[in-house]
Amino acid sequence: MAKPLNPLAVLVRPLITEKATRLGAENKYCFEVRKVANKAQIKEAVEKGFDVKVVNVNVMIMKGKPKRVRGNRIMHRPNWKKAVVTLHPDDKLELFEGV
Numbered sequence: 001m002a003k004p005l006n007p008l009a010v011l012v013r014p015l016i017t018e019k020a021t022r023l024g025a026e027n028k029y030c031f032e033v034r035k036v037a038n039k040a041q042i043k044e045a046v047e048k049g050f051d052v053k054v055v056n057v058n059v060m061i062m063k064g065k066p067k068r069v070r071g072n073r074i075m076h077r078p079n080w081k082k083a084v085v086t087l088h089p090d091d092k093l094e095l096f097e098g099v
Contacts (some may be wrong), residue, residue: 005034005047006047007045007049008049010034010037010045011032011045012029012033013029013031013032013080013085014032015019015030023048023082023084024033026086027086027089028082028087029085029087029090029093030085031046031083032080032082033082034060035061035080035082036099037083038059039059042059042085045078049074050095052091052093053091054086055086055087055098056086057084057086058084059081059082059083059084060081060082060084061082062079062080062081062082063076064076064077064080
């Protein structure tokens, strides 16, 4: 059994990209999360951290991009996990406002 994560340690950073900004209009917000976190832990972390009601959580593993190191040798950056969180229609995150 995995060691339980502190709810505030689950979220690594918010993702502020073009696509994430478009999703903000649909009340969906993107976060980079720990690779060991599951949907229930992500939902709890967002609800406790931002005091909002989460309706749905979608999670995906993003593949690391290739990177050239030491001449022509190609290495890959590490894979990371992204979560798209859908909030209740009455809730908003002020963190993303004005972006």
